Amino acid sequence: xxxxxxxxxxxxxxxxxxxxxxxxxxxxxxxxxxxxxxxxxxxxxxxxxxxxxxxxxxxxxxxxxxxxxxxxxxxxxxxxxxxxxxxxxxxxxxxxxxxxxxxxxxxxxxxxxxxxxxxxxxxxxxxxxxxxxxxxxxxxxxxxxxxxxxxxxxxxxxxxxxxxxxxxxxxxxxxxxxxxxxxxxxxxxxxxxxxxxxxxxxxxxxxxxxxxxxxxxxxxxxxxxxxxxxxxxxxxxxxxxxxxxxxxxxxxxxxxxxxxxxxxxxxxxxxxxxxxxxxxxxxxxxxxxxxxxxxxxxxxxxxxxxxxxxxxxxxxxxxxxxxxxxxxxxxxxxxxxxxxxxxxxxxxxxxxxxxxxxxxxxx
Numbered sequence: 001x002x003x004x005x006x007x008x009x010x011x012x013x014x015x016x017x018x019x020x021x022x023x024x025x026x027x028x029x030x031x032x033x034x035x036x037x038x039x040x041x042x043x044x045x046x047x048x049x050x051x052x053x054x055x056x057x058x059x060x061x062x063x064x065x066x067x068x069x070x071x072x073x074x075x076x077x078x079x080x081x082x083x084x085x086x087x088x089x090x091x092x093x094x095x096x097x098x099x100x101x102x103x104x105x106x107x108x109x110x111x112x113x114x115x116x117x118x119x120x121x122x123x124x125x126x127x128x129x130x131x132x133x134x135x136x137x138x139x140x141x142x143x144x145x146x147x148x149x150x151x152x153x154x155x156x157x158x159x160x161x162x163x164x165x166x167x168x169x170x171x172x173x174x175x176x177x178x179x180x181x182x183x184x185x186x187x188x189x190x191x192x193x194x195x196x197x198x199x200x201x202x203x204x205x206x207x208x209x210x211x212x213x214x215x216x217x218x219x220x221x222x223x224x225x226x227x228x229x230x231x232x233x234x235x236x237x238x239x240x241x242x243x244x245x246x247x248x249x250x251x252x253x254x255x256x257x258x259x260x261x262x263x264x265x266x267x268x269x270x271x272x273x274x275x276x277x278x279x280x281x282x283x284x285x286x287x288x289x290x291x292x293x294x295x296x297x298x299x300x301x302x303x304x305x306x307x308x309x310x311x312x313x314x315x316x317x318x319x320x321x322x323x324x325x326x327x328x329x330x331x332x333x334x335x336x337x338x339x340x341x342x343x344x345x346x347x348x349x350x351x352x353x354x355x356x357x358x359x360x361x362x363x
Contacts, residue, residue, distance in 0.1 A: 127158035220263035
């Protein structure tokens, strides 16, 4: 059988059209089977309710704890350091002898002065007795007036010599006492020489004595806060580098500002009978300023601080609003804040990317 060329061409065209129709049908089927992309869900948040509290405006200031009294000691006379009676770091009583110089020469000088004073006393007694007897004889006319006056002058000279001898004795005894170094107040011996035997000069500072109970915390306040603090007020003090904490009293508010900073110096007495605080370390005082005011307490986790302290409140429409707050008291678990706007339905643990106006859902 013979097939014409025209019949073959038409058959090829029909096969191509059929393949195109099949491909179009398959594409339409796939488009119907593919699901449409889901809309993004609103972020879920957890809410907390603020609690009304009465709070004082507080200010935290850091300063250095100083000993109540501190003194560097040395001998007033020269000599060889012979004895250390107290170990470094020990407690000493007022008047307790801390160290001693070799007193051999000083003791001999005291004995010499005592002997000279006794001799002068004997001479003075004898001269006074002679002058008395000469005066009696002169009244009877047995001796001349000149002889009587001469005896009186010798008695006066002997009395002066006695006074000088007694002064020399007092000086020798005072010098001997200065060979013993006594504590002028009760405290802790902080520094002392490591060994004896060295010759020391008068006034050379060898020992450091500190009274560590109580300690004194010296701070400065802004001038605007001076009227809000008073002498005798109780403040909370805690060690910056440790866990020590106690209540302390304001001892003095100096009515003269620091020339460099224009701030008011304040001294706070910190009790330290148990030695929980260490002198010359940093401590932080929390000062209550002014009268109690209404405030709101929140979990610390609800406070955001990027770009300033603020919280996020959720409106009835589900949108969040960024509200700036003033932190009155900042703690590890709770914070007390003040706000110019009413606060309710506050977002706890706000996400870092949470923005003003974001619509959220409540868990």
